[in-house]
Amino acid sequence: MSHPLIGRLERHGSLSGEEKQVLRDISSRTAVYRPREEIVPEGSTPAHSSLILSGFATRHNHSLDGKRQITAFHVPGDFADLHSFLLKKMEDGVAALTECTVAQVAHSDLKEITKNYPYLTRVLWHTTLVDAAVHRAWMTTLGRMEARERLAHFLCEMRDRLDTIGLMQDNSYELPITQEELGDAFGISTVHVNRVLQDLRAEGLITSRGKTLVINDWERLQQVGQYSSDYLHIDQKLERD
Amino acid sequence: MSHPLIGRLERHGSLSGEEKQVLRDISSRTAVYRPREEIVPEGSTPAHSSLILSGFATRHNHSLDGKRQITAFHVPGDFADLHSFLLKKMEDGVAALTECTVAQVAHSDLKEITKNYPYLTRVLWHTTLVDAAVHRAWMTTLGRMEARERLAHFLCEMRDRLDTIGLMQDNSYELPITQEELGDAFGISTVHVNRVLQDLRAEGLITSRGKTLVINDWERLQQVGQYSSDYLHIDQKLERD
DNA sequence: CGATCGCTTGATGTTTATCAATGGATGTGG
DNA sequence: CCACATCCATTGATAAACATCAAGCGATCG
Numbered sequence: 001m002s003h004p005l006i007g008r009l010e011r012h013g014s015l016s017g018e019e020k021q022v023l024r025d026i027s028s029r030t031a032v033y034r035p036r037e038e039i040v041p042e043g044s045t046p047a048h049s050s051l052i053l054s055g056f057a058t059r060h061n062h063s064l065d066g067k068r069q070i071t072a073f074h075v076p077g078d079f080a081d082l083h084s085f086l087l088k089k090m091e092d093g094v095a096a097l098t099e100c101t102v103a104q105v106a107h108s109d110l111k112e113i114t115k116n117y118p119y120l121t122r123v124l125w126h127t128t129l130v131d132a133a134v135h136r137a138w139m140t141t142l143g144r145m146e147a148r149e150r151l152a153h154f155l156c157e158m159r160d161r162l163d164t165i166g167l168m169q170d171n172s173y174e175l176p177i178t179q180e181e182l183g184d185a186f187g188i189s190t191v192h193v194n195r196v197l198q199d200l201r202a203e204g205l206i207t208s209r210g211k212t213l214v215i216n217d218w219e220r221l222q223q224v225g226q227y228s229s230d231y232l233h234i235d236q237k238l239e240r241d
Numbered sequence: 242m243s244h245p246l247i248g249r250l251e252r253h254g255s256l257s258g259e260e261k262q263v264l265r266d267i268s269s270r271t272a273v274y275r276p277r278e279e280i281v282p283e284g285s286t287p288a289h290s291s292l293i294l295s296g297f298a299t300r301h302n303h304s305l306d307g308k309r310q311i312t313a314f315h316v317p318g319d320f321a322d323l324h325s326f327l328l329k330k331m332e333d334g335v336a337a338l339t340e341c342t343v344a345q346v347a348h349s350d351l352k353e354i355t356k357n358y359p360y361l362t363r364v365l366w367h368t369t370l371v372d373a374a375v376h377r378a379w380m381t382t383l384g385r386m387e388a389r390e391r392l393a394h395f396l397c398e399m400r401d402r403l404d405t406i407g408l409m410q411d412n413s414y415e416l417p418i419t420q421e422e423l424g425d426a427f428g429i430s431t432v433h434v435n436r437v438l439q440d441l442r443a444e445g446l447i448t449s450r451g452k453t454l455v456i457n458d459w460e461r462l463q464q465v466g467q468y469s470s471d472y473l474h475i476d477q478k479l480e481r482d
Numbered sequence: 483c484g485a486t487c488g489c490t491t492g493a494t495g496t497t498t499a500t501c502a503a504t505g506g507a508t509g510t511g512g
Numbered sequence: 513c514c515a516c517a518t519c520c521a522t523t524g525a526t527a528a529a530c531a532t533c534a535a536g537c538g539a540t541c542g
Contacts, residue, residue, distance in 0.1 A: 061381045064467035069381040083374075086367045086479065091472050092377060114363055118356045125366050126327040132373035133324075135380060136333060140302045140310040142383040143428030147498075178520065187384030189499050194522060226305035231332050238327065387529075419488065430531050435490060 003027070004077035004165070005051050005103070011164065013123045013238040022117065026110070027051055027103035033096040040081050042093030048104040049082045055100030056176050059092045060184070070185035071135065073097075073158070073177065077165050082128050085110045098176045119240055130233050137231045142187050145226065148196045150186045153225030155206065159215060160229045171215040175208075200224075244268070245318035245406070246292050246344070252405065254364045254479040263358065267351070268292055268344035274337040281322050283334030289345040290323045296341030297417050300333045301425070311426035312376065314338075314399070314418065318406050323369050326351045339417045360481055371474050378472045383428050386467065389437045391427045394466030396447065400456060401470045412456040416449075441465075 006023055009015060015023070030053065033039050039050050039057060052074050059072040059080060071092050074080045080094045085107050114121045137157075141150040158175060162168040179193040188196070200206050205221045207214040215221055222228075247264055250256060256264070271294065274280050280291050280298060293315050300313040300321060312333050315321045321335045326348050355362045378398075382391040399416060403409040420434040429437070441447050446462045448455040456462055463469075 061377060063381055063385050064469070067385040069384045071377045071380055083370045086363060087370050087374060087474060088477065089471065089474075091374060111363075115359045118359075118362075121359075121362060121366075122327060122352075122355055125362075125369070128366070128370060128373065129324045129328050132369065132376060133328060133332060135373060135376040136302060136312045139312055139376060139380055139383060140304055142380060143310045143426070144304050144308040179522095180520080185384070190520090191500080191522085192498055194520095195498095198522085228305070230330065233328060233330075236329065420490095421488080431488090432490085432532080433530055436530095439490085 004053050008077040009123050011235050012126055019117060019120050026105050029104050031102050031104060033100045035096055035098055037096050038093060039096055039102060040090055040094040044090050045088050046084050048106045049085050050080050050094060051103040051105055052076050052078050052080055053101040053103055056097040057094055057100055058097060059094050061092050068184045070181060075161055079127055122238055126238055133231045147188045147192055148199060149225055151196055152221050153227050156222050156225050156227035160232060164234055171218060173213055174211050175213045176211050245294050249318040250364050252476050253367055260358060260361050267346050270345045272343050272345060274341045274343060276337055276339055278337045279334060280337055280343055281331055281335040285331050286329050287325050289347045290326050291321050291335060292344040292346055293317050293319050293321055294342040294344055297338040298335055298341055299338060300335050302333050309425045311422060316402055320368055363479055367479055374472045388429045388433055389440060390466055392437055393462050394468050397463050397466050397468035401473060405475055412459055414454055415452050416454045417452050
């Protein structure tokens, strides 16, 4: 398996051999987490950032009265809490959805990168900006779209994100996310998620068997979700100089 | 008037004299915008980032069916579209709410900073991460809180943000935002914003005369909004070394 | 002075939450 | 291997939050 972070960053820039070696060096310490296990506790102050090498994970807040808001779903190659490098305190925790292999990148190593590798620094900064761009897209679906549009939008987003890492084939992908988690991400009750997904199936837009999701009508699903992949900045290249 | 950006960044780190001079140099080109004028058009690819020196501004998306989602309200000292330095294409536009004086910082200058001033680079990166942290807090209110809680939360947030730049006195501040704009930010119809604000007034939590907002019961307003200022990372210091 | 803007109010309809219960699938200890 | 528990998807009935439509009203402005 090629290195997920290097693969990811190479889509956003052209790394030198030295830079690739640096990335390999700082991500050599790995850990494995079981499903539902906390990778980064909510409210903690980690000394390293967690790069997902394999598996799916969530990032989530809890409101003061205990309700959970999932702020991101993470897939292999995502730097789930790179922002903790500079923000220190994690308002949002990271938890494994499936078994996850995670590289733990020391913040001290990241700081060295900012001192010696300006281009690599910009590439890493860029990944946190894409993360924020996804937040803004989700804000728009949360604030201005109905439940079926939100879910359709998300299914489109996952298709494109998984496609770039080779986890989508024939408009089908594995989505190890329960209906309760979808509800917590998109501000919908579990019951309503269930009914909306049934509608999308009944209209012939999607099929699902177990955790496998099939997109049967990509065009119409994008229309329903008012989806455009622009905000993911897939394959946007950062110039070196 | 002291320089708003330097004031802002000095709360997040300790800048050297040389670094302060660099910041002054790159933000010397200014422009003035009238209320409602676009500062950064939605979908554009600016060659510079806009730093608000004075005035209030919004950042906003439009869903494909034309509904507006406001993703941020900006106050003096905010680098409204610093993310356009690396993301290039602006999915969200910036528009003036009041008359705004804006410093236009060339992306080429920002790139030079990343090459020569690692500490300054981290401080700038940090500001984009705080921006994203606010997005996540808003996502939580959008997804998991009711209209009156969302608005109460926002009024608390503005109190603290305006306090740090000296625009809050005696639990009172100027809020040049219409009820329609509040609705577009928090996923609520204008009519409902109006009724919720009336409720908050009737309960004695706030008073408003024209654009002036007074917080009459800070404790209870925070409770209603389930607010804690942690996510704003006010006065968090980044170590130099 | 008409026009526009922002705020307000009332009446009605829709989306979605909540509560409660069921059933299949999976896993676990005895 | 079975009894039991747990998780997740599903269904029906009722209630709440909020949107939409429509109209009026004061302030401001060219």
